[in-house]
Each structure stands twice: as C-alpha cells, then as structure tokens.
Amino acid sequence: xxxxxxxxxxxxxxxxxxxxxxxxxxxxxxxxxxxxxxxxxxxxxxxxxxxxxxxxxxxxxxxxxxxxxxxxxxxxxxxxxxxxxxxxxxxxxxxxxxxxxxxxxxxxxxxxxxxxxxxxxxxxxxxxxxxxxxxxxxxxxxxxxxxxxxxxxxxxxxxxxxxxxxxxxxxxxxxxxxxxxxxxxxxxxxxxxxxxxxxxxxxxxxxxxxxxxxxxxxxxxxxx
Numbered sequence: 001x002x003x004x005x006x007x008x009x010x011x012x013x014x015x016x017x018x019x020x021x022x023x024x025x026x027x028x029x030x031x032x033x034x035x036x037x038x039x040x041x042x043x044x045x046x047x048x049x050x051x052x053x054x055x056x057x058x059x060x061x062x063x064x065x066x067x068x069x070x071x072x073x074x075x076x077x078x079x080x081x082x083x084x085x086x087x088x089x090x091x092x093x094x095x096x097x098x099x100x101x102x103x104x105x106x107x108x109x110x111x112x113x114x115x116x117x118x119x120x121x122x123x124x125x126x127x128x129x130x131x132x133x134x135x136x137x138x139x140x141x142x143x144x145x146x147x148x149x150x151x152x153x154x155x156x157x158x159x160x161x162x163x164x165x166x167x168x169x170x171x172x173x174x175x176x177x178x179x180x181x182x183x184x185x186x187x188x189x190x191x192x193x194x195x196x197x198x199x200x201x202x203x204x205x206x207x208x209x210x211x212x213x214x215x216x217x218x219x220x221x222x223x224x
Contacts, residue, residue, distance in 0.1 A: 008055030009076030090116030160200035170194035177209035
C-alpha cells in the first residue's frame with residue numbers, strides 16, 4: 001500500500017510538494033483554509049485531495065484522515081501553525097513521521113522532537129549551508145546526500161594540476177572516511193584498484209563524510 005502523506009498548507013510549497021509526491025505514487029491529502037489558495041489547488045490537483053479548514057483543528061485533521069497518515073508535512077507560511085499542527089500530529093494522533101517548515105530562523109529552536117518535529121526544514125539555514133558548501137568544493141559536484149546528510153556521493157573531474165594526478169590509488173592520502181567508488185575515463189567505467197594511476201580529466205566518483213569533502217576536493221582538484 002502506498003504511503004499516505006498529509007500536507008498542512010496548500011500554498012506554493014504545499015502544492016508543489018503534493019504534485020511531486022503524486023508523481024512518486026504517494027497518497028496525498030492537503031489541508032488549507034485560505035480561499036485563494038483553495039481555488040488554485042482545485043484547478044491544479046484532484047479535488048478529493050483537498051480538505052478545507054485549519055491544520056490546527058483536531059476535527060479537521062480527523063476528517064483529512066490523519067490517523068491513516070504515515071507522514072505529516074506542515075509547510076504553511078506561519079511557524080505557529082506549523083508547530084501546533086506538528087504537535088497535534090505527534091501527541092494526539094501518533095503520526096510516525098513529522099516534517100515542519102521553519103519560516104523565521106529565530107524560531108528554529110522550537111522545532112524539536114520534544115515539540116513533535118522529526119525534521120525541521122529551516123530554509124535560511126539550508127541556503128546558507130548550501131552556499132558555503134558550494135564555495136568550498138570548487139568544481140566538485142554533490143550527486144546525493146546519504147544518512148541525512150552525514151555522507152555525500154560526489155563527482156570530481158580531475159584538474160591536470162591536482163595533487164593526485166599521476167599517482168596510483170594506493171599512494172593517495174585520502175581524507176578519513178572517504179572512499180573512491182569508481183573512475184570514469186573517456187566514457188569507460190573503471191573499478192578502483194590499488195595500482196590504478198589517476199589521470200587528468202578522470203571523473204572520480206567518491207563517497208565522503210560531510211566533514212571531509214573539502215579536503216577531498218583539494219586532493220582531486222586544484223588545492224587552495
């Protein structure tokens with residue numbers, strides 16, 4: 001049976017999230033109380049997905065099927081609403097997974113498991129970390145985040161001046177908690193062997209702990 005996700009808030013974030021989850025074959029319900037947003041949702045999404053009312057009203061949540069939901073995402077533009085909806089979902093209805101949007105970074109300290117929130121999406125903090133990471137990694141691309149961001153799958157096209165060029169893998173002083181997974185050379189996939197000598201323009205696919213990606217980028221790309 002498909003996972004059921006209950007979304008509180010049908011604005012731009014909520015409607016986009018609903019559309020994305022529908023494409024991934026999730027069952028989705030949206031709770032929204034604002035008339036303009038409701039009219040827009042009805043024109044964009046199946047009508048049986050939408051329930052009109054407040055996401056902080058237990059009766060509305062009941063009518064939306066919260067007891068059958070595996071995930072609740074509170075993504076309104078109001079932090080108080082998101083926090084109340086999250087707390088109700090966790091402590092009144094025992095929803096297994098609660099995700100809440102943080103609009104004002106000053107309120108982030110409230111969005112904790114003690115208040116019913118499993119994952120707090122602090123947009124300002126996410127943007128700051130993303131910008132800082134991109135600046136530190138140079139040409140290295142992050143392909144995926146693993147274990148809630150603890151590790152990353154990264155790809156680096158080796159610069160001719162990189163310290164690792166011309167050296168066999170066994171001689172590389174890889175940062176701790178980093179592992180080369182594969183090398184793509186002129187369209188061919190090469191498995192990492194101790195005697196494999198890295199060449200300029202090799203595309204090196206690696207798994208690295210988030211604290212070590214900058215050091216890995218300096219080894220495979222241009223050192224700073």
